[in-house]
Structure formats: structure tokens, C-alpha cells
Amino acid sequence: MKAKVLNLDNKASGEVELKDEIFGLEPRADLIQRVVTWQLAKRRAGTHKILTRAEVNRTKKKTGPQKGSGGARHGARSAPLYVGGAKAMGPVNHSHEYDLPKKVRALGLRHALSSKAKDGNIVVIDEAKSKEIKTNDLAKRFGKMGLTRALVVDGEFDKNFHMSARNLSHVSLLPAVGINVYDIMRSEKLVLTKAALQAIEERLS
Numbered sequence: 001m002k003a004k005v006l007n008l009d010n011k012a013s014g015e016v017e018l019k020d021e022i023f024g025l026e027p028r029a030d031l032i033q034r035v036v037t038w039q040l041a042k043r044r045a046g047t048h049k050i051l052t053r054a055e056v057n058r059t060k061k062k063t064g065p066q067k068g069s070g071g072a073r074h075g076a077r078s079a080p081l082y083v084g085g086a087k088a089m090g091p092v093n094h095s096h097e098y099d100l101p102k103k104v105r106a107l108g109l110r111h112a113l114s115s116k117a118k119d120g121n122i123v124v125i126d127e128a129k130s131k132e133i134k135t136n137d138l139a140k141r142f143g144k145m146g147l148t149r150a151l152v153v154d155g156e157f158d159k160n161f162h163m164s165a166r167n168l169s170h171v172s173l174l175p176a177v178g179i180n181v182y183d184i185m186r187s188e189k190l191v192l193t194k195a196a197l198q199a200i201e202e203r204l205s
Helices: 031-042 102-118 135-144 159-165 181-186 194-204
Strands: 002-006 011-015 124-126 152-154 171-175 189-193
Touching: 031 102, 031 181, 102 124, 102 181, 102 194, 124 194, 135 159, 152 194, 159 171, 189 194
Parallel strands: 002 124, 124 189, 152 171, 152 189
Antiparallel strands: 002 011
């Protein structure tokens, strides 16, 4: 699959070959969803917490005799059926993380990249560099290229480009080593530099 290479002035500066085994697959929504769910589960803090029966501040003294009252048998006031008692089976601190095979993760990334390529939402640029730190100038360049809600991926970001782009609310920057399915799918356009493209192909080949 051929793709045009643009510069930041939206002018063609050559062509590049996108490997079919990475960018030419028929996207599978189930694989992409599986990897996204795994990523979001890893991000959950897991700090939700209620007071258990051992922690709630209620008397543990038996409320009445075991037999002879004609009523039900009751123990501590911390029992869930009492007002002010503990909640039964409530949430406690724990991790939501679970394992996903490396092959499934890699395949999900391939399908996410193929999904963007199929929709024509991959833009390849020669390099992400700026001569000076000017956010407004970079915003105008991105506007000419039609980049809204874009994820820019590079091997190692130029300092001037990074500082110019970091205040653009519709642009996110990500090093090639951290490319992932969730960030790809939540962006409208995926902007890859030639260095990032090489790094992705080396990782997934």
C-alpha cells in the first residue's frame, strides 16, 4: 500500500510503502474492543472502598438473648440489616488489571492501524520539526492539512515542535514506543513521521 509523504507545509515530498501485514488487514472490531477494554481496566485506580463489618463503628454486643424473645436471632449491630450497619459485599481496594496475551495485543494494534488506513485517516509526514517555538504558526499548518483531533507519533520529538504543539487542545503527541490501540482509536487522524513508521514496522514485523 502506497502513501503520500507530506511536509508541514502540506506539500508532497515523496511516497512511502505501508506494509499490508500491518496496515492492510480487514479490521476486526472485536479484537480492537478487547485490547481497549484491557487498557482501560489497567488504568482504573481501584480505590473504591466501603467500611466492612470489622471496620464499621457499631457495637458488637449481642442485642438480646438467643432464644425466648419470639423474634429473630441477632448478633452485632454492624450486621447489614441494621441501619448504620456495614454494606454486604461492598467494594474494597483491588486491582482491575488482568492479563492479555502479547500476540493478541500486537494483533489488536495491527487492526487499529489497519482501521485508520482503511478510512484514509493516516497522514505520513517527513518529520515533525519546527525552527522556532510558535504555537499559532503550527496551528495554522495543521489547519491547512485538515488535522482535527490528531495524534502525532514520532520516534523522538523535536523540542521546538513539542513546545509548539503542547498547547493545542486538538493535537496529542505520543512517542512511537508508546503507541497503543486506545489512543489510536480515540483520535480522528493518525499522523506518523517516517521515523515513527519505521519504528512501528520494526516492532510489529
